[in-house]
Amino acid sequence: MGRHYLEHLFNPRSIAVFGASELPESVGGRVYHNLIASGFKGPVYPVNPKYQQIGDKPCYHSIHEIGETVDLAVVATPAATVPGLINACGEHHVQAAIILSAGFGEQAGAGKALERSLLDEARRANIRILGPNCLGLMRPAIGLNATFSNNVAQSGSLALISQSGALCTAILDWASGHQVGFSAMVSVGDTADVGFGDILDYLSMDPQTRSILMYVEGVRDARNFMSGLRAAARLKPVIVIKAGRHAEGSRAAMSHTGSLVGSDDVFDAALERAGVVRANTIEQLFAAAQLLSTPQRVSGNRLAIITNAGGPGVMATDRAVEQGIRLAELSESTIGRLNQALPKSWSHNNPVDILGDATPERYRAATEICLADEQVDGVLVMLTPQAMTEPTDAAHAVIKAANPQRKPILSCWLGEKQVRKGREAFARKRIPTFINPESALEAFGYLSEFRRNQELLMQAPGPLAELDAPDVEGAQLIIEGALAEDRTLLSSLETKALLRAFNVPMLPAMTARTPNEALAAAEYLGFPVAMKILSPDITHKSDVGGVWLNINRAQAVRHIFAEMLDHVREAKPDARVEGVSIEKMYRRPHGREVLVGVIDDPAFGPVITFGAGGTAVEILKDRAVALPPLNDHIARSMIRQTHVSRMLQRFRNLPPANLDAVTHVLLRVSEMVCELPQIKEMDINPLMVDEDGAWALDARIVVHYKPPGQRPYDHMAIHPYPSHLVSSFQLFDGTDITIRPIRPEDAEMEKDFVRNLSPEARYFRFMESLQELSQEMLIRFTQLDYSRELAFIATIKRDSSEVELGVARYFSNPDGESGEIALVVLDEWQNKGIGTRLMSCVIDAAREKGFNSLHGEVLANNVKMLYLMTKLGFTHRSKPDEPGVVLVTKHL
Known part of the structure; x- marks a missing residue:
């Protein structure tokens, strides 16, 4: 392939600055000064009809006066003038523009109309736009500082992409004090044209960039975002900070799944499938980048901790448990070797306490022995400066132990003045070093999370699992029939038919509209039965007395039918009641309740969730979230992330539940959301699971209209394997x-x-x-x-x-x-x-x-x-x- 379409943005040979000024407090003045001061090698042309000259350079009234090729336009003029300037740039064959000006899509009404006008001009001229309303772009290696920031980035191998210009300046200021350099700093602003996906696509192949840091507030185009994110994460580590936990909105009142899953959960699920790591603070962002930029990777999360003091070892252990990191069980041979190398009073366990008088040789021996253990995936080496401690020599000893090893070593030299040189020694050898055990454990957690998410990135499921073929056409006809009647909530019969079309196991059920029909249905199905109200206006049936279980006698059916309708009418007088559902009662002794659900996220499309089921799901909030399509690996990973997964194992007198059956249902639901873009919400709650299988006892499906002209799988953030x-x-x-x-x-x-x-x-x-x-x-x-x-x-x-x-x-x-x-x-x-x-x-x-x-x-x-x-x-x-x-x- 030829040059990347953003090459003129990231590596311009010449630049024109619209709104350049002699006033240092103006945006145009600051960006022009930064471009000159940063040492950009190519020509920089100031364009402003108010000036004849700026500094020692002539100032042009328009781009047409320049008479030379311009690769990049940097625009810092009032918003109303920008579409006309882009039109002029198109006539001059400019290929890229950075719009610093505000007053576009971030403002309603006239601002959005102005943004449309800007994009129309840009598309007509084939100019790619960064911004508007952005801080700009830096490429320190080529002396490009096209921002109006007071900060100057050092040259390095980290790329920063941020939706917030203010956070860019904060990160740049933090990085300057910590000697952290950048290959690129990109403030995306309103992302009217060039978005995260485009920039990630470029940086994924940029030889100067080894790791990518991102600050994200929202996503306009989920498919483009996921596409660029996955492309970049396949080649280099990507670490993301996401701001804003959006309100769950009115859907919480409409479905169990909606009340469980917020947009932040969905964003987490998207990052997992993209193979990237999420941080919560700037310090964590750089800690993850520091660790992931080293060649070491982990095959698991079993950690050995070496310390010369018991207290810090306990602190590290506590944090490891909180992070879900396993303390490695040292093998017998490792214990034997440590017995030979350490004093008799060492801890004889993990954490490995090598005592307060630990010499550098003791540090080296303990590190080498633990790294050699096949049951250890990584080692955290800690030191507290005590009377007999030699912090710098101990650091060099650990470095010598680390050289031939592929497993990661993390160092934590606690203190300040006495341990400073030891930390510097680790930094020179690119061994991650931390000032406290909590930060070190968080960093090791990033390594483990990166490994797990990279495994998810490698998964390429098709839309249909290797199961019996579903009746997609029949399911489509059912949905189209409901929508044709202007209904979005499927009836109980339609819901069961949809699940049956995709071979989701259910117990037999019949609909009854009168007491006699209810009695006949119960006799036909066989006692015991359950009775549930059927109403398009009632979501949580139990809350209004709309569920009756374990009906064992024929004489009770008609009475319960009438009593149930009375309760419902009293609780919901305006609800439309269409009858009741008579269902064969689930009576197996080892059943556990779980939930499988679907929501349609406004940014990322369909999302599948799994977790604890029953009537208390909103209180328990035990769930895992994933973007479809799923396969066996992803489905089982979802199950393992939940607390209820422990209940599905052997527990007291309960045999282990059939996880194959749960996985089967998750794959079937994945097929449904891939093939049926009209599905907006779905709850299967409860899904009863025991040692023999899984059965959907209750379900609810809400559909919506499919946008016209949509191609297959356009509704999904991740395109399935075709x-x-x-x-x-x-x-x-x-x-x-x-x-x-x-x-x-x-x-x-x-x-x-x-x-x-x-x-x-x-x-x-x-x-x-x-x-x-x-x-x-x-x-x-x-x-x-x-x-x-x-x-x-x-x-x-x-x-x-x-x-x-x-x-x-x-x-x-x-x-x-x-x-x-x-x-x-x-x-x-x-x-x-x-x-x-x-x-x-x-x-x-x-x-x-x-x-x-x-x-x-x-x-x-x-x-x-x-x-x-x-x-x-x-x-x-x-x-x-x-x-x-x-x-x-x-x-x-």
Whole structure:
């Protein structure tokens, strides 16, 4: 692919400042001064009709007077003037603009209209806009400080993206005092055009950036946000601070799930699926960045603590328990080795108390022994300065123990003056060091959280699990029927039919509208039965006397029917009552109540929750939240996060519950929200679980209208694996070929495929002499965001494994209406029709995506590829600035 579409924003060669001024207190004056003072190497042109000259440079009345190419416009003029300036920039072929001015989308009425006008001009001119209402952008390595901040960032490897300009200045001030440097600082402002996703996409491939820090207040485009976040997190650590816990709104009164899940829960779930870590304070933000920027990673959360004082060891243990970090159980061989290296009175347990007179040699021995234990995932080494302590020498001893190890070491030298040099020694060797055990334990928790979330990032579930096929068409017809009658709450019968269409297990039930019908239904189902009121206006039936359980006698049915209706009419006189539901009573002795629910989050779309069920769910608030699609790994991870998961294990006289059955229901609900975008809310409460299975005893579904023109899965923040695009065909010699979208687990196969290409084929594909894919390229090629890129691989079965024969892919261009293509087939499998099939799949998928055209670059001497492109209907033309390259285009 060519230069990134934000290259002119992050690496401009020339800049024009609109509203530049000699007044240092003005925004235009400050940003112009910062650009000059920061040492930007390219020309900086001040534009302001009020001045003839600013400093020792001429000032231009308009951009047209400059007469030279301008890559980036920085605008600090009144909001009303900005659309006209962007129009002029378009005529001058400017590619990017930073709008510092306020008065746009953050203001209702005229401000929003002005923002629309600004975006119309920008799109017409093909200019990407950062802001408006932002602090600006810094790139310290190239001397770019296009902000009006008084702070100056040092050059480094951290990138900061913030929705708050004020927080940017606070973080920059904090970082300056702690010698922390940045590869980029981006204030996004109102994100009218360039958003988090675009910036993350750029920084993910930026060689100067090793870690990314983010401050987020809200998300405009969840799909774009998740797309960029997942792309970046696959290649480098991303740490996020999220501000604002929004009110749960009126939905709390409408459903159990709505009352449980707030927008902050949903944001957490989004971060987990994106493979990133969340911090709560600026200190935590940088602590996580410090730790995650080191090469060490953990395979679990079992921690060994080494200390020369019992009190700090206890403090660290308490914090570890609170953080959910496990204290490692030291093996017998480790205990034996520690017995030989330490005094007899050491603690003989974890924490490893090596006593107050611990020498540097004792520190080194204890660290080496604990790191070598297979049951230890990381080590926290602590020191308190005592009379016999040598803090600096002890630090160097720990550093020597750490050198050959891959497991992380965290240091905590408590105190100030006596331990300062020891901390500095750790910092020089990039061993994370902390001033108190609580911060150290939080940091280790980030490592563990990063590992867990990276596992979730690797999951690429399809919309349908590998279960019996659901009746999607029948479910759609039921929903459409309800909406056609202008109803959004499905009736009890419709709800049960929807669950049945997706094979969610339920107990038998019948609807009754009269006492006699209730009696007949109870006799047919067999006693005992449960009776529940049916009303579209009553959500919590138990609260109004609308539930009666364990009805054992026929004589009681009609009486209970009448009494229930009396209670309901007294409690809810205006409620519409449609009858009662007579249900076979669940009478198994080992049942536990859980809840499975769905809400439609305004930012991230459908969200699935699991937790404790029953009538007290709002009080218990025991839940786990995840974005669909789910697979077995994600579903079981959700279950493990809840307190009720312990109740599902063997407990006293209760046998372990059937977790496979719970997982089955979660996967079925995931299928429902993937395939039925009309679902707005769902409660399955209670879902009764025992050793034999799980049954939905009660459920409620609210639907809404699907926006017109929406393509499949557009309602979801994470695009599912496009399993409907899997196909197969047979070569003339009888060889069976499978063509399918690539998955993350295909990384090794993709690496072998590129390695097995001939040098000529590799050169034709990558236009450079490449031996094999780097780790970054491998991640980029196999861990796809299916909403904006797609790769089809052709494979055959060989023995028990799959072998890749060819791959074709498209990358979505920033306009969202076109894509860039690539194709390569193993040399020995060329001229068999595989390339044609792969490219046909790419063309069909791009057309389904709504693309207008596909484009590619082919070396002029790649005759076979040019012939194939012609056969597939692509037009050819030479690339203007590279005569050895042919541009191929197909209009769809």
